[in-house]
Amino acid sequence: xxxxxxxxxxxxxxxxxxxxxxxxxxxxxxxxxxxxxxxxxxxxxxxxxxxxxxxxxxxxxxxxxxxxxxxxxxxxxxxxxxxxxxxxxxxxxxxxxxxxxxxxxxxxxxxxxxxxxxxxxxxxxxxxxxxxxxxxxxxxxxxxxxxxxxxxxxxxxxxxxxxxxxxxxxxxxxxxxxxxxxxxxxxxxxxxxxxxxxxxxxxxxxxxxxxxxxxxxxxxxxxxxxxxxxxxxxxxxxxxxxxxxxxxxxxxxxxxxxxxxxxxxxxxxxxxxxxxxxxxxxxxxxxxxxxxxxxxxxxxxxxxxxxxxxxxxxxx
Numbered sequence: 315x316x317x318x319x320x321x322x323x324x325x326x327x328x329x330x331x332x333x334x335x336x337x338x339x340x341x342x343x344x345x346x347x348x349x350x351x352x353x354x355x356x357x358x359x360x361x362x363x364x365x366x367x368x369x370x371x372x373x374x375x376x377x378x379x380x381x382x383x384x385x386x387x388x389x390x391x392x393x394x395x396x397x398x399x400x401x402x403x404x405x406x407x408x409x410x411x412x413x414x415x416x417x418x419x420x421x422x423x424x425x426x427x428x429x430x431x432x433x434x435x436x437x438x439x440x441x442x443x444x445x446x447x448x449x450x451x452x453x454x455x456x457x458x459x460x461x462x463x464x465x466x467x468x469x470x471x472x473x474x475x476x477x478x479x480x481x482x483x484x485x486x487x488x489x490x491x492x493x494x495x496x497x498x499x500x501x502x503x504x505x506x507x508x509x510x511x512x513x514x515x516x517x518x519x520x521x522x523x524x525x526x527x528x529x530x531x532x533x534x535x536x537x538x539x540x541x542x543x544x545x546x547x548x549x550x551x552x553x554x555x556x557x558x559x560x561x562x563x564x565x566x567x568x569x570x571x572x573x574x575x576x577x578x579x580x581x582x583x584x585x586x587x588x589x590x591x592x593x594x595x596x597x598x599x600x601x602x603x604x605x606x607x608x609x610x611x612x613x614x615x616x617x618x619x620x621x622x623x624x625x626x627x628x629x630x
Contacts, residue, residue: 330406334360337379387473445496453489458516463505518566528556536574
């Protein structure tokens with residue numbers, strides 16, 4: 315059933331304090347093949363009304379609210395928006411990382427001619443109590459990235475689509491300006507660096523890193539470090555897989571990369587080279603152990619025979 319121009323009632327709760335809260339902005343999108351915006355306004359107070367919103371009972375809607383510049387998403391069906399008031403939970407912000415842990419990181423290294431393409435898939439757990447969103451002024455936390463990295467793209471996955479965030483001072487101490495909401499957070503970073511044999515890729519974070527792994531491609535790419543071990547049990551086609559040892563907060567280790575290509579041996583011409591027999595004969599002549607008569611000795615023998623025959627004729 316389609317309902318035209320409904321007034322929708324909302325209330326906001328600050329889940330950090332348990333008290334009524336406020337938001338800076340609200341949008342409502344009706345989801346089809348794309349998001350169709352049906353409301354965009356600045357609410358006043360902790361309880362408010364979104365007016366004249368077209369609602370389809372079975373339709374899917376994405377509600378987004380911003381508090382202190384941080385977006386929070388809620389997925390609802392049209393029937394859930396009416397007739398009762400809809401409660402939305404938001405959080406205060408804190409800066410402390412005391413209860414934030416980097417629970418896992420997958421590092422993908424792809425050598426492509428003169429470039430090394432790098433991808434980080436990072437899982438972070440925010441266990442701050444009472445629940446709050448962790449965020450900093452210029453970077454919520456630091457992550458080691460290689461110097462000279464370009465084409466950096468950074469997103470976090472929490473809403474319907476990946477959301478971009480900025481990275482400050484890319485390098486060994488790169489600040490990630492990503493909000494970490496309570497519970498599990500996913501971060502993805504891609505970058506490109508020029509390839510050099512023996513180059514180093516730093517790994518580490520301001521957060522304790524409980525687990526991390528590496529996928530390296532092509533398979534001949536060598537990854538050297540005393541802090542990793544090759545994992546043959548979970549192979550991925552076209553990649554070498556390594557498991558990293560846990561790292562403490564602030565600990566940085568270097569991965570040394572080499573092409574690992576084997577130098578080609580001298581080519582052998584099978585059609586113009588000497589046969590094994592000829593090579594053996596030549597070797598025998600060189601060291602005086604040859605079994606055949608050499609050409610100069612044959613000439614000497616012939617000459618002696620000629621001299622003997624000439625002497626015999628003279629006697630006769």
